[in-house]
Amino acid sequence: MKLSIKENASLAPFCSMKAGGNAKYICTPGSIRELKCLLSLMKEKNERFMVLGNASNTLFSDEGFDGAVIFTSKINGIISEGRTITAECGAPLNALSLQAAKNSLGGLEFAYGIPGTVGGGVFMNAGAFGGELCDCFHTALCFTPDLEEATLTKEEMRFSYRKSILSENGYILVNASFLLDEGDGKAVKSKMDAFMSMRREKQPLEYPSCGSTFKRPKGNFAGHLIEQCDLKGYSIGGASVSEKHAGFIINKGGAAANDIIKLIDFVSDTVFEKTGVKLEPEIKIVRQR
Numbered sequence: 001m002k003l004s005i006k007e008n009a010s011l012a013p014f015c016s017m018k019a020g021g022n023a024k025y026i027c028t029p030g031s032i033r034e035l036k037c038l039l040s041l042m043k044e045k046n047e048r049f050m051v052l053g054n055a056s057n058t059l060f061s062d063e064g065f066d067g068a069v070i071f072t073s074k075i076n077g078i079i080s081e082g083r084t085i086t087a088e089c090g091a092p093l094n095a096l097s098l099q100a101a102k103n104s105l106g107g108l109e110f111a112y113g114i115p116g117t118v119g120g121g122v123f124m125n126a127g128a129f130g131g132e133l134c135d136c137f138h139t140a141l142c143f144t145p146d147l148e149e150a151t152l153t154k155e156e157m158r159f160s161y162r163k164s165i166l167s168e169n170g171y172i173l174v175n176a177s178f179l180l181d182e183g184d185g186k187a188v189k190s191k192m193d194a195f196m197s198m199r200r201e202k203q204p205l206e207y208p209s210c211g212s213t214f215k216r217p218k219g220n221f222a223g224h225l226i227e228q229c230d231l232k233g234y235s236i237g238g239a240s241v242s243e244k245h246a247g248f249i250i251n252k253g254g255a256a257a258n259d260i261i262k263l264i265d266f267v268s269d270t271v272f273e274k275t276g277v278k279l280e281p282e283i284k285i286v287r288q289r
């Protein structure tokens with residue numbers, strides 16, 4: 001088996017913010033077998049590692065990461081059986097929703113347009129337009145930290161807002177099954193298209209970003225609070241609060257990751273000073289090398 005491992009390589013091209021320093025190793029396994037092999041290699045060598053999907057919710061500092069970053073996007077098989085669709089960790093959420101529409105199954109329309117993978121989506125309990133992945137999640141096959149296989153049920157995943165047990169137990173998601181509702185394929189697809197149009201209209205998709213920078217605070221919207229504090233368009237270096245949607249911090253061109261992080265901290269501090277609301281980042285920021 002020939003494993004794809006790049007040494008001391010830039011994370012920026014792999015990350016949706018198009019910023020970030022170098023990783024000691026960047027690995028792009030092409031199968032679950034290769035993923036398992038890499039994980040055991042890293043454990044054996046006592047290397048730190050992180051498993052990522054599309055890094056559409058992850059930002060590394062300019063100092064990078066002193067370990068292996070394993071991107072799963074090449075592990076992306078999807079199979080369907082009746083009302084169940086099972087997708088491997090690196091399958092794009094878009095492909096998963098399209099497969100559901102093709103099979104005339106409803107329940108995943110909201111996920112169309114979220115640029116993450118099944119692994120990152122389940123980890124984050126990704127959601128939009130009133131839906132969340134936990135709504136139709138059935139089971140997940142995972143590797144435990146000892147690389148044993150474990151199947152987790154919906155209850156065992158302990159989903160909450162943008163969170164699952166995977167952020168606590170160190171399990172690596174191998175694949176996930178979703179149980180969907182029988183529907184009308186055309187109606188499912190037109191709902192997906194409507195959601196996509198809303199995204200194009202409201203979100204700054206023309207710039208690299210990690211989507212909504214902050215979690216939705218109780219009873220409010222991060223974007224409203226940021227706008228209220230006159231921060232729309234506020235920039236540090238190439239990092240900017242989007243004029244189109246204040247909830248997004250964008251890379252306007254060549255932004256240093258550390259400027260993006262400084263801007264996230266500045267926005268959070270300013271909103272707290274002016275409104276008393278503490279904004280919590282939704283983005284996973286890897287500050288330490």
Ligand SMILES: Cc1cc2nc3c(=O)[nH]c(=O)nc-3n(C[C@H](O)[C@H](O)[C@H](O)COP(=O)(O)OP(=O)(O)OC[C@H]3O[C@@H](n4cnc5c(N)ncnc54)[C@H](O)[C@@H]3O)c2cc1C
Nearest residue numbers: 053054055056057116117119120121123126127128173211
């Ligand atoms: C333009 C844009 C729009 C967005 N819109 C939305 C939205 O509407 N709703 C929403 O919820 N999010 C949204 N996001 C954020 C992001 O796409 C989601 O959080 C998505 O689920 C992240 O998936 P990913 O595969 O890119 O995760 P990554 O960023 O790669 O990883 C996120 C976390 O999951 C972990 N992880 C990834 N794969 C695995 C695995 N196989 N096993 C265990 N852990 C794993 C990582 O270690 C990391 O901690 C948006 C982002 C962008 C850029």
